[in-house]
Amino acid sequence: MNDYLVRGMTxxxxxxxxxxxxxxxxxxxxxxQKTTPNATAAFGRSLTAASMMGNMQxxxxxxxxxxxxxxxxxxxxxxxxxxxxxxxxxxxxPNVPLVEKFxxxxxxxxxxxxxxxxxxxxxxxxxxxxxxxxxLVSGEIGxxxxxxxxxxxxxxxxxxxxxxVDTDCSVKVAGGYLVQLLPGAPDEVIDAVEKGIQRxxxxxxxxxxxxxxEEILGQVCGDLGVVFMETTEVSxxxxxxxxxxxxxLISLGREELTQIAQEGKAFPVExxxxxxxxxxxxxxxxxxxxxx
Numbered sequence: 001m002n003d004y005l006v007r008g009m010t011x012x013x014x015x016x017x018x019x020x021x022x023x024x025x026x027x028x029x030x031x032x033q034k035t036t037p038n039a040t041a042a043f044g045r046s047l048t049a050a051s052m053m054g055n056m057q058x059x060x061x062x063x064x065x066x067x068x069x070x071x072x073x074x075x076x077x078x079x080x081x082x083x084x085x086x087x088x089x090x091x092x093x094p095n096v097p098l099v100e101k102f103x104x105x106x107x108x109x110x111x112x113x114x115x116x117x118x119x120x121x122x123x124x125x126x127x128x129x130x131x132x133x134x135x136l137v138s139g140e141i142g143x144x145x146x147x148x149x150x151x152x153x154x155x156x157x158x159x160x161x162x163x164x165v166d167t168d169c170s171v172k173v174a175g176g177y178l179v180q181l182l183p184g185a186p187d188e189v190i191d192a193v194e195k196g197i198q199r200x201x202x203x204x205x206x207x208x209x210x211x212x213x214e215e216i217l218g219q220v221c222g223d224l225g226v227v228f229m230e231t232t233e234v235s236x237x238x239x240x241x242x243x244x245x246x247x248x249l250i251s252l253g254r255e256e257l258t259q260i261a262q263e264g265k266a267f268p269v270e271x272x273x274x275x276x277x278x279x280x281x282x283x284x285x286x287x288x289x290x291x292x
Contacts, residue, residue, distance in 0.1 A: 004233045005055055005085055006213045011225035014185040015193060018056060019177035019213035020234065022048040025087060026163055026174040028236035032275050035094040037165045038111040039074050043094075044163035045108065045141040046079045047087050048176045051234050053145075054081025056178070057122060065121040068144070070136045072113025073097065080273075086237035088273040106165065112139035118148050142176070149180065156181040158193070162203030173207035177216055189224065196220045238274035245269050245278045246288065254292050261285040 005020035026044035029035075035043055046066060054064040060083060068077040075092025099107040114136045122130040132152035137143045142161040149157035161176035179193060200206065200219040211219070217226050249257065249269065260267050267280045280288075 002233050003235060004213065004231055005052060006217070006228050007055065007230045007232075008217065008226045008228040010189070010221055011227055012189060014182050014189045015221065015224065016180045016182060017177065017217050017221065017226060018052045019175070019217045020048060020052055020085070021173075021175045021207065021213050022051060022234070023171060023174045023207075025051070025234060025236040027171040029087075029089060030171055032236075032273075033089075033091055033094045035091065036096055036098070037169055038099055038106050038108065039091055039094050039096045040165050040169070040171060041106045041163045042074055042108045042111045042141065043077055043079075043089065043091050044171060044174050045161040045176070046077045047089055047236070048161050048163070048174055049141060049145050049159065049178075050079040050081040050089070051085040051087045052176065052178050053120070054083060054087065055085035055232060055234070057081075057083060057124075059083055059122075059124050062125050063123045065119075065123075067119040067121070068112060068136070068141065069116040069119075070113030070139045071115035072111050072139060074111050074113075077112070082237070082239075084232055085234040087234070088236060088238045090272045108141065109139035112136070112141070114139045118144045120148060120152070145178075156185075158197055160197070160200075160203050162207065164204040164208060173204060175207050175213065175216070176203050177213070177220060179220060192222060192224055193220070196222045196224070238271060238276070240271040240274060240276055242278050245271070249280065249285075250288055250292060254289060257285055257289050257292070261289060 003024045007018045030040040050066040064081045066079045073096040079089035081087045099110045101107045119133045134148045134151045137147045142159045145159040149155045158179045163174040164172040166172040269278045
C-alpha cells in the first residue's frame with residue numbers, strides 16, 4: 001500500500017488539518033541510512049513531519065528543509081521535502097545505542113537531545129530563503145515542530161508523529177498529523193480539538209489498528225467534521241543526478257581534483273541522501289580539470 005497524505009479543514013472553517021501514512025518512505029530512509037532502532041524512530045519522525053510541512057507550503061519548484069541538531073548521539077538530522085511532500089534525508093550518526101523510556105518504548109528525546117535547535121529553511125522561489133529557528137523543547141520531534149509553528153510562524157499547532165519499530169528492527173508503521181487553528185477560532189472549537197487529540201491517543205496505535213489518515217483526522221476532529229480537499233501520494237525520493245554530482249566535483253577546485261586524478265583509479269561519489277554511487281574514471285576527472 002502506497003504512502004499518502006490528506007489535507008483538509010474542519011467543516012466550520014476554523015481548523016486546518018493534514019495527516020499522513022509514511023510507513024514505506026520511512027522504511028526506505030532507514031534502509032539507506034542503515035539506522036539502528038532509536039535513530040530510525042527519530043529520523044522517521046523527521047521525514048514524516050517534513051513531508052506534511054513541505055506539502056502545506058505549496059510553492060512550485062520550492063522546497064522545505066528541516067534540520068534538527070540537539071547534541072544527542074544521532075548528531076544532526078537533515079530532511080528535505082519537495083512541494084508534493086516527497087522527502088529525502090540523512091543523519092550524522094545512524095548507529096546509536098538502544099535507549100528506552102520503558103520496555104518497548106524508544107526514547108527519541110534522549111537520541112536527539114535538547115541542547116540545540118530545530119531549523120526550518122523554506123525555499124519559496126524568492127531572492128532569499130525564509131529561515132526560522134527555535135530551541136528544542138523535548139527532542140521528540142512532534143513537540144518541537146509544535147513549538148516551531150507557535151514561535152516562528154505564530155500559528156497554534158498540534159503535531160503528533162509516530163514510528164513503530166518492530167522486533168526485527170524494521171519499520172512496522174509510521175505516520176502523523178498536523179492540526180492548526182486559524183485566526184478567530186472560538187473557545188469551543190479549541191476545546192473540541194484538545195479533547196479530540198486526547199481521545200485519539202498515540203498515532204502508532206491508530207496506525208497499527210489499521211486506521212487511514214482520513215480516519216485518524218476523523219478521530220481527532222470528532223464532531224467538528226472534516227472536509228478533505230487533497231490526497232497526495234508521497235515517497236522517499238532523491239533528486240540526485242550525475243550532472244549534479246559533476247558540478248559538485250568541479251566545485252572542489254583544481255588542487256583537489258588534481259590529487260584525485262593523480263591517484264589513477266576510479267573515484268566513487270555516493271549521494272548522502274540515497275544509495276546511488278556515481279563513479280568517475282581518471283580520464284573523466286582529467287576532463288573536469290580542463291573545464292576548470
